[in-house]
Amino acid sequence: MSLRDTAEAILKGNTVMLARAITLCESQKPLDRKNAEKLLTQLLPHTGRSLRVGITGSPGVGKSTFIDVLGKHLTGMKKKIAVLAIDPSSEKTKGSILGDKTRMEELSRDELAFIRPSATGRSLGGVAEKTREAILLCEAAGFDIILIETVGVGQSETAVRNMVDFFLLLQLAGAGDELQGIKKGIMEMADAVVITKADGENEKRARLAQVEFQQALHLFQTSDSGWAPKVLTASSTERKGIAEVWKLVEEFFSVANSRGFLEKNRELQNLRWFHESVEQQFRDKILRTKKGADKIQRFEKKIKAVKIIPSVAAAEVVQSLLPRR
Amino acid sequence: MSLRDTAEAILKGNTVMLARAITLCESQKPLDRKNAEKLLTQLLPHTGRSLRVGITGSPGVGKSTFIDVLGKHLTGMKKKIAVLAIDPSSEKTKGSILGDKTRMEELSRDELAFIRPSATGRSLGGVAEKTREAILLCEAAGFDIILIETVGVGQSETAVRNMVDFFLLLQLAGAGDELQGIKKGIMEMADAVVITKADGENEKRARLAQVEFQQALHLFQTSDSGWAPKVLTASSTERKGIAEVWKLVEEFFSVANSRGFLEKNRELQNLRWFHESVEQQFRDKILRTKKGADKIQRFEKKIKAVKIIPSVAAAEVVQSLLPRR
Numbered sequence: 167m168s169l170r171d172t173a174e175a176i177l178k179g180n181t182v183m184l185a186r187a188i189t190l191c192e193s194q195k196p197l198d199r200k201n202a203e204k205l206l207t208q209l210l211p212h213t214g215r216s217l218r219v220g221i222t223g224s225p226g227v228g229k230s231t232f233i234d235v236l237g238k239h240l241t242g243m244k245k246k247i248a249v250l251a252i253d254p255s256s257e258k259t260k261g262s263i264l265g266d267k268t269r270m271e272e273l274s275r276d277e278l279a280f281i282r283p284s285a286t287g288r289s290l291g292g293v294a295e296k297t298r299e300a301i302l303l304c305e306a307a308g309f310d311i312i313l314i315e316t317v318g319v320g321q322s323e324t325a326v327r328n329m330v331d332f333f334l335l336l337q338l339a340g341a342g343d344e345l346q347g348i349k350k351g352i353m354e355m356a357d358a359v360v361i362t363k364a365d366g367e368n369e370k371r372a373r374l375a376q377v378e379f380q381q382a383l384h385l386f387q388t389s390d391s392g393w394a395p396k397v398l399t400a401s402s403t404e405r406k407g408i409a410e411v412w413k414l415v416e417e418f419f420s421v422a423n424s425r426g427f428l429e430k431n432r433e434l435q436n437l438r439w440f441h442e443s444v445e446q447q448f449r450d451k452i453l454r455t456k457k458g459a460d461k462i463q464r465f466e467k468k469i470k471a472v473k474i475i476p477s478v479a480a481a482e483v484v485q486s487l488l489p490r491r
Numbered sequence: 492m493s494l495r496d497t498a499e500a501i502l503k504g505n506t507v508m509l510a511r512a513i514t515l516c517e518s519q520k521p522l523d524r525k526n527a528e529k530l531l532t533q534l535l536p537h538t539g540r541s542l543r544v545g546i547t548g549s550p551g552v553g554k555s556t557f558i559d560v561l562g563k564h565l566t567g568m569k570k571k572i573a574v575l576a577i578d579p580s581s582e583k584t585k586g587s588i589l590g591d592k593t594r595m596e597e598l599s600r601d602e603l604a605f606i607r608p609s610a611t612g613r614s615l616g617g618v619a620e621k622t623r624e625a626i627l628l629c630e631a632a633g634f635d636i637i638l639i640e641t642v643g644v645g646q647s648e649t650a651v652r653n654m655v656d657f658f659l660l661l662q663l664a665g666a667g668d669e670l671q672g673i674k675k676g677i678m679e680m681a682d683a684v685v686i687t688k689a690d691g692e693n694e695k696r697a698r699l700a701q702v703e704f705q706q707a708l709h710l711f712q713t714s715d716s717g718w719a720p721k722v723l724t725a726s727s728t729e730r731k732g733i734a735e736v737w738k739l740v741e742e743f744f745s746v747a748n749s750r751g752f753l754e755k756n757r758e759l760q761n762l763r764w765f766h767e768s769v770e771q772q773f774r775d776k777i778l779r780t781k782k783g784a785d786k787i788q789r790f791e792k793k794i795k796a797v798k799i800i801p802s803v804a805a806a807e808v809v810q811s812l813l814p815r816r
Contacts, residue, residue: 203803354675382707443805469761476761478528480768
């Protein structure tokens with residue numbers, strides 16, 4: 167099948183071709199990369215039209231169940247939704263737990279839904295780039311909403327934040343009187359916090375957590391989007407609060423659009439992607455060579471032993487790896 | 492004066508030589524850089540012995556006055572203190588408002604204090620590196636405590652956070668019922684928050700702010716240092732709460748030291764400095780050339796016009812700027 171045919175199939179919503187195209191983008195082989203770039207470039211005019219929503223939360227908070235129920239709510243409104251994932255540990259484990267169709271039972275059987283596990287890769291930057299390209303492909307295939315989920319590991323939330331319009335944090339109320347600690351840096355990224363498992367005996371704790379988080383969020387400056395983050399409670403098992411979450415997301419898009427924020431934000435995100443990609447590719451081409459990696463390792467040892475100033479070490483590395491001109 | 496003589500003078504605490512050495516490190520001339528690296532390397536074994544404390548807060552919060560009073564408190568205990576600054580706007584304005592001796596009147600006349608304005612530079616990364624080197628020089632000169640102040644602009648707080656042991660956020664209580672919004676991302680970096688200007692009619696509001704911030708900080712996970720951030724109030728004009736702030740800082744160092752956290756943290760900071768420096772120098776040598784800057788600019792235009800995929804643009808930039816091998 168030619169690239170042109172593949173592109174046309176994707177534009178018609180063919181999810182088999184979509185999946186293959188995503189796989190092509192994930193490939194590190196030079197010829198695959200050439201073709202991937204051609205395909206992406208052909209489809210570029212048809213991208214940008216979805217709502218991009220990121221979802222994060224610690225393991226055990228109930229992400230998969232939440233996405234399953236939220237997804238069904240959306241397809242019930244006849245929306246086509248794609249569920250992608252960034253699992254920074256995926257290069258180490260065989261198969262990520264995110265985007266695992268067995269954990270999103272109902273949604274995985276839904277015609278209007280497309281679920282894709284995380285790309286694997288040598289670095290978070292590499293994985294994040296593949297996800298960004300997958301977003302574009304899904305948009306070309308006509309998906310209205312793209313959910314990107316991640317776990318709270320390393321910098322994966324920051325990566326997701328930089329590729330979505332709206333960032334949702336799922337949080338547990340916690341056991342007893344203690345609120346489950348929120349990972350530093352995440353709360354201020356969130357456009358909304360949803361306290362999950364707000365059912366049965368846990369409902370009271372959930373409402374308490376809601377008040378505490380709302381008070382904390384109130385302390386932050388309003389962001390450029392003009393949007394003040396909200397805190398909701400929800401129960402996936404009882405299907406409560408899910409519609410309210412989505413109403414809130416829609417409210418955000420209404421506010422953000424009216425201020426021209428979304429377009430501006432996406433432009434900034436694209437520029438950031440560009441600069442991060444340039445650095446990533448330089449790093450791959452220069453520092454990830456055997457020679458480069460050895461040098462880096464040797465200097466790291468000297469730095470740990472306080473035998474060399476980091477900036478001096480950096481100068482020596484750059485000097486030796488950049489060809490004379 | 493030979494480099495060896497300069498090094499010996501610095502080790503004896505000669506602040507005139509110290510100031511010259513910092514200026515030498517800030518110079519971008521290749522010969523100055525060579526000498527700076529030699530000097531830093533000679534002094535390296537004598538570094539690392541200070542307490543490094545970062546101080547940030549919005550303009551108007553009273554940073555200079557606070558540092559003036561805190562500084563006098565410390566010199567009163569016979570401690571030698573250096574006050575450095577990172578002002579990211581310093582390359583644009585003639586002279587930074589930070590580290591301005593006229594705003595730290597008492598301290599600037601104190602024999603035990605050394606105040607230095609921010610380095611200027613083309614980028615925050617460049618300015619931050621010069622400050623890191625200045626820290627090392629100050630330590631070699633025998634300073635017990637190094638305060639690094641910055642304003643809440645851009646990523647300057649993150650830069651300071653990555654070069655200090657303890658990070659202090661100064662915050663205003665705010666007018667009326669509103670708490671002054673805290674910049675996103677800063678609160679979770681802070682090891683302590685000090686509500687300033689807790690005097691006169693403002694004292695009640697300050698105490699209210701203290702409670703609200705303490706509740707918010709309580710929501711975060713404890714950090715690896717084992718330290719839970721605290722919130723205090725202080726009044727520089729009435730010299731109230733200043734001793735308590737320093738007691739808290741000492742408490743932190745006690746906790747952090749006992750867990751071996753400080754050493755580990757500094758090692759991580761040095762490794763981070765190394766990697767950031769490598770990237771910075773690559774960027775300077777490859778992307779800041781006329782050819783590189785033009786290319787970047789041209790591609791940024793195409794990206795804004797949604798005429799090219801950012802990763803594809805990045806590949807073209809890297810391809811054209813990295814020589815064939």
